[in-house]
Structure formats: C-alpha cells, structure tokens
Amino acid sequence: MSAVVSIIVPVYNSEKYLPDCVESLVNQSYKNIEILLVNDGSTDGSLMLCQKYQNKDHRIVVINSRHGGVSVARNLGIIKATGEYLAFVDSDDMVSENYIERLVEPVLKHSIFLSLCQYKGFYAKAELTHMALINNDITIIDNNKRIIRNLYEDFCELCVPKGLLYGPCGKIYRRNIIICNHIFFDENLVNGEDQVFNFSYFCFGQHYAYIKSPLYFYRCRQGSLSKTFSQKSLDGLYFARSKLIEFLERYNVPKKEFIINSHCNTDLSEYLSIDGDGFFEYRKRAVKAKSYISDYSAAFSFKRRLILLMLKYSMYFPIYLYYRLKNIKHKI
Helix, strand or coil, rough: CCCCCCEEEEEEECCCHHHHHHHHCCCCCCCEEEEEEECCCCCCCCHHHHHHHHHHHCCEEEEEEEECCHHHHHHHHHHHHHEEEECCCCCCCCCCCHHHHHHHHHHHHHCCCCEEEEEECCCCCCCCCHHHHHHCCECCCCCCCCCCEEHHHHHHHCCCCCCCCCCEEEEEEEEEHHHCCCCCCCCCCCCHHHHHHHHHHHHHHHHEEEEEEEEEEECCCCCCCHCCCCCHHHHHHHHHHHHHHHHHHCCCCCCCCHHHHHHHHHHHHHHHCCCCHHHHHHHHHHHHHHHHCCCCCCCCCCCHHHHHHHHHCCHHHHHHHHHHHHHHHHCC
C-alpha cells in the first residue's frame, strides 16, 4: 500500500469557500490520504459543513477546538495526523487534481525531506480553467534537468522572486522530522509563524524536489489572515527575519544579504497593500513599517522598487492611492 499523506486544513469561518477546497481534496488522484479539517472555533456554518463531509468520506477527520488561531489549528493537525507525510492547505484555497501525487512521488522515490511546487493566486473560481485544476505538467526541473536539487544552493532562486519557501502550503513534509525535532508553529506570533516553521524544518534536510507547475491555487481576498496589520504582526516579521538570518549563516547560503533584504521588503510590500483604514491610519502603519527596511533597492520587481522608493521619501499618499484603486478594481 502507498504511504499515507495527511492533509491539514485549518478552518475558521470558511463556509463560503470550504466546498471548493474540500472538493479539490477528495478528488485527488492519489487516494491514500487523510484530510484533517481542524475547525478553529468557527461562528458560521463551517463546522456543520465539515461534519457533512466527514459523513460522506471516511478519509475526512473533523477536529473541533476553541478559537486559537491558525497556528494552534495547524499544530493540532500535526499531532492528530497519522500519515508519514504532511501537507497544508488553507480552507479558502484549491489544489489541482494531481497535487498530492506529483508532490509525494519524488519524496517516496528518492527519500528526500521536502517537495514543493509553484502556486498561483486567483480572485474567483471562474479564473481557474479546467486544465489548470487537472494539471498534467509534472516536470521536476532545473536548468540542468536534475530531479534532486540542493536547497541551500537554490535558496535565493526559490525565495527571490518566487517566494516559495515562506509558507507551508504547496509542500510535502516528513512528519517524523517535525515530531522528533519538535518543529511546530509558534502560537505566540500573529505573523511570520509559517516562515519560522519552515526555516526550522529546513535545518534537517538538504535535498528536495521542485515541481515547476502551479499545482496550488490560493484565493486573494480582503480580510484574510495574511491581510491584517498590527504592531504584533510587525514584531512577528522581525522574529522571522532573525530566524532567516540564523539559518542562512548556519548553512552558508549564497547571497545572504540580498535574500534577507528582499524577504523584508516583500513582506512590507504586502502590508502596504492593505487599505482597510483611512489615509491617516494607513500613514501611521507605513511609518512603522518604514523602520523595518534596511535596503530600499532590494526588491525583485520594478513596481515594488518604486513603492519602496516612495516609502523612503515618505510619499505615503501615492502608495495609499495606488493600492486603494487596485483593491477597488478587484472588488468589481
């Protein structure tokens, strides 16, 4: 029998999007899976939906807990999982039909500690074509056609501009490495906890597989956890940066300084895109975020370099206006 892959899905008030997510998981071409729906104290109909799916498919396990945040939910899933391998999927996202199959195949074949794929954002399910969800491009590549790659050598390529190493989604992990080395999501962080988790995990392996195709589809929407800002979230980014520096120095990863600065500036660019407050509140947040930057030129796109340049010279209103108009466009 093939190895069991446990898919951990934190669920919090996801009634609207959960059906799309679960449907994409139960229809996986790799059948030996368990799907852990961890209800994190939802106040809508999410729990009832989870229980409905559990009654329909024996591979679905519902875990109900009081609201503690996404890290608490993920950690609970790690503890309760029975599979040798773990995958994380957010409850408003979707994956391709062969997502698990493509990710787990090189891990089983070559006994490596990590497999990852590209991802793609979407605002509405209609944007995802049938061909995107049934993705048959399974090439595991780099320029030299190597199947197994060195994570430390490729770190800069994967982080800048792809950003593939920061979040837990779009990856397959070995559960025994996580359990034996007590690698869990920091429940005291409101941001950066997924990066800290990954940087800790990366210390226990070096060879990985990279699937070039986008097999994971994340939903872009207002009000998601990744689109909130507070001083605590900024503190979380500071802590994540310290763990990144520690990892890069420990393993002598090439282009350390560029990776660090790009990591910081990418996170800040995401936070600057939030326009839920009026301009004056936005300006206060931008001023706080500005103290986080050490190199304004370390960004991988012209747009982000321009935004950081405006931030450098305290041109807050043009930044606010740009993101305000951009977010209005996506709501239409």
